[in-house]
Amino acid sequence: MPNSHSKSRFALFALFLGMGSDSMADDIKELLNLSLIELMEITITSNVAKPVREQSGVVSVIEAQEIARSGARNLLEILKTVPGVWVGTDIGGLLSTTFRGIWGFEAKILLLIDDIPQNEQSFGTLLLGNRYPAEMIKRIEIIRGPGSVNFGGQAELMVIKITTKGAEQQGGTLSVSADISEDNIHQNNYVITAGGDLNDTWKYAVTGFAAQGDYTSARYNAPSGASAELKSKSDVRPLHFNLGLNNDAWDMRVMYDKFRQEDLIGTGALGLFSSNGFTPFSDPSQRSFTSLATRLAYRWQAGEHLRITPSLIYSDQSNWQIEYPGRYSYYDLQRWHFDVNGVYKLSDESNILAGITAYREKHRQVSRYKPPSLFNGGEHTVQDYAVYFQYEVDTAWVDVTVGGRFEHNDLVGSAFVPRIALTKVWKRLHTKLMYNEAFKIPQSITVAVAEAVGRPLAGAEDTHTVEWELGYRLNDAWYLQGNLYWSKIQDYIAYDPFAVTTVTAGDISTYGGEFQLQLRQNRWSADLGYSLFMLNDSNIDTLSVAADNHAVLGIPNHKLSLNLGYKLDDSASLNLTAILVGGRYACVSDPEKWLCGEPQKLDMETDLTVFYRREHKHWHYGIGIANLLDTDVRYAQPYRGGSAPIPGLGRRLMVNVGYRF
Template sequence: MNFTCMQRRYTAVLLFSFSCSYLPAQDLDSLLNLNAFTQESDLQKILNKNVTVSSQKLSSRETPGILSIITAEEIQNSGARDMIDVLRLVPGFDVMQDLQFVMGIGLRGSWANEGKVLVMLDGQPFNDLLYQSVAVGNRFPIDAVERIEIIRGPGSAIYGGSAEYGVINIITKAAESLDGVIVYGTGGFHADAVGRANAGVMAAQKSDIFSWDLSAFKGSGIVSDAKHHTDPIQNSYNGNSDYTDQDLSNVSQADPININLGLKYKGVSFRAMYDAFETSDPSVNVSFKSLFTDLRYTWQVSDKLKLTPQIKFMQQRPWTYGPKENRSPDFEVQATRIYSQVDGQYEASRKASINFGAIYFSDHGDYETVLNTFTGDRSLTLSNYAFYAQALFKHRLANATIGFRYEKNNRYGGAFVPRLALTKKIENFHFKVLYSQAFRAPSLQNINIALGGKIKPEKSDVFELELGYQFTPEMLLAINAFSISTRNLMIYGSQGEDETFEEWYENSQKSGSKGIEFVYTIRQKVWYANLTYSFSQAIKNNSVEVYNVSQTIKQYVGFPSHKVTLNTNFSLTSRLTINPTFIYASTRYAYTTVDDEGNAISTALDPYILTNAFLNYKNILPGLTGGIGVYDILNERPATPQAYNGGYAPIPGRSREYVVKLSYQINFTK
């Protein structure tokens, strides 16, 4: 089927789905005459909720960032299997392949996995200390989530050198809202393979003086169930038979473990977490293991001043990898971080406040097992200090946010980034005008194998504009435009094989993207719909060669220019809901094969539409909720390409997956 026919078919499906969801709405003239200040609707409750990724007390429509908030209700109704399913419904986000079938995050048309998106779970940063990357997939306990808050834009001024393009803050029910016990489980089944088997338990008890929470999550899964996978690029580069005619359901894995404990007594809070994730391609096993501890005290010095001193300790073994046949690693590093911070919030008046702080942290890496060709230090320590401040001034015309961060490292020097935002909600209308500089701090491995021993921080200039209008208490339209220009990109390079293999990091001159994002939300008592459209385009004069494809200069490898999502939910009864979702992505380009000289060449990947449906039944028995659903109903199986020319062909997509979920909750009596 040619591109035009496929595009017509996908467009017709989307238009039909959207028109069906829109039928009960009123015509535009009627909507414009309605007042959006009646009793708070379900949509308004979400929009008016202060979010923790915002440093100031502002609702999502006025906070100085482009936000997406995903609630526990939306996750449960959609039957999301993992974070990939959630992120695919968020404007601008996509998930790509890194190395060894490790899945990473792309944002607004650019590869963002190495330190450009900060990912936190209950306040603990999941970016690894070696590369600042985050492996996603069947990793996070998605059924334990209370809320996911996402900044689709820079967060470096507050969050530092791991938040250049965005922030994802995952908050669990146990840590946030649970006062009882929940047991949950998920099974996913393909025609000839088990896609996943995950289970967890949460318990928590809350009071004004003392609170505790404890949760455990364990699972097993696969990356793909393709039966006859052959990677011509790997075969050409390495001559490895492991990448020829493989059943990926037997040779790939995605197995998570997470144990999470939180304690809080008056102003003192403590959290400890252990996380382990193992994944693999046909030849190599990769594991990520982390231990987090976090102690903080919230001191209300006066009615106007609050100080929060904090100490964190992180110990990781990230990116431990080696051949499957002997389970002995070729590469293993123990990385630790000791982190101290004092955060302050001063409310000068009802209309003026400031958030400020100072940070000192030390990263240390012990390279316990490395390849014979490794040229870096076997032990490396980085020392960092930072200062930040962000002031909010509220005025009847606009809220002005002015901030900065300065961070200095003993190896790469300093980085200064300012931030300026004007936001306001005026009756039903809101606007945001945002400018930020953001940076990506070099991490242990970036510095240890830097070409010539020198590497600079990345620096981005980001402009954003959002306009939104709430037609009724149940209906909101928001449109934003963005421009991202990044210089001094830290890019990985390698050459040679076996004994002649060399690898390094170096700075490349320029990359970035620009585009628009559209969000239309309507929430009625018995149904809701969320329609999004994302467009992104590569900037001119991109200097990162591994991001380019021969077919076009307007797209980077692996990313579609256009993405449309539609997430709908209908209450069939007071306890039974059905949740159809649709995700459309336009043509992508990926390195899929090699030429006669053995060089990787790019080809076009057809547009796809993912059609999913989930049926959710609440309180089958008191406290018991169950659901069944189908993912990729049309069996499109979109491939997952590598987000750069890095030696891997796309991973074949999963086939149609049947999902079963159960959860049982007991609430403690007051």
């Protein structure tokens, strides 16, 4: 961590650059001048490009302009404002997301950046925190509900697709941002994006970023009663490089990513778990994840009606690298993943997508301080193949989508999942009714660890979801949309603290809804969102709350969010982001067992951020205050795993400066 003098110099330098630049804002002008109708016509692609409200799924789209106006630092801060999504913690203070009352950390939510999966492939976990800076993002597509038909066995709950800023920039941007509290600097990000034409045929895009900063400066109190200061002992350091080359037919990309985080918490009780109990940490250990991935894709227009796209992804990962004095271990993986799909236009009203996909991956465990216990110190190979299709037809009465996927995996055998969607769009009104099934294919290390402790998994998780969406444009300024859902997961794979591994735990079902009201009028823009989930039924003890039959441990039943923007002039905007989270239950105190005890209900939290952004020619700058009310933000563990709530960041000054070249 930088010392206090370097922190002060950084803050003064950032403020000096910011105050020294007037402003002009192409991005802000573009966002705040978009009408509601133009926003509703933004298109995304499933089989073919269609406006969001015509797509056969519950989809949210967040554009770069909206992100810039909000002042959000990274992907996790953006997702916190999305209805249905909240933040939880796993071991060691690692942060990820929940969705509709389910913890999505391990292989349940798929994150794609420029079509390359970001989940680590040893356990399938999705690690967020101070990662994936907002400055690199051009667009986020959030596909709610099961996505296994099109995306496979890690898209059980939701798919998050990110497109980074590309060749359309015709230049680039260098930006620096930091959150400054009374005693520390948090989330200081350094981001560069560039893109343009290499020649008449080829275009390039490059993104790079590095970041550093404690995710908290507060004290952590373990359920056992032990506690420790996390200030200067909770550093997060992501590093990312993304290079893309493309023309009308080819798309090539190389992506390097390393995520490193200090861990003083251990499994939750401020110690390292072993057969002899807990050994307290005196200094933080280091937990890191490293990935190098390449993707090659070719778009072949094979005639007027047929488009074929083969792609190949190779990834080399080192996951869950744990470094502690005298000890070092990690899981190593290489994967080849091939996919070819084709879209055939049957008529002006119908089309069909069909594809085949296969991957082969090799795993091994590496350890410095004990003989590897998995795969007898050698390698383990897993193969998977699938065929999938999705047929779309527009009729005078209703638009119909029917799809399915058959997949065989060496670890869990074969499965078939279907989906069907009925969509209808009138002038101001649209409605959708969808039924989806999905599966979670547990990763090789998950299966191997469960077998090693004598608790083999029953197979893949199975998910069944029904969704109904209704949207109505009240006038040229106001739009109201909502969806209701019911979802059931069978053979739920959950962490068992007594077995110290994930096990097939039982079944769980939830229901609820997500609602959004949008305004685009003159100088004003507003997005008001509300989400509700209720536990319908569960026989999984590690998730349950005896005091509330509708609650899941660690996840709020209610969330309200507001993004309110005001265009001060053609060059500046002022934005308010408010997130109100209902009380939820968490493991707070259990001095005897260290696991959980009787869950306690946390207070309701209100997180307010005010951000001012201004641009001039090549410069932009912003200044704001995050957590304006200095609320005690706490991220709870959504299962009985031994961790108490992790304290979040308090009130802090937000500063960012950027230069466009």
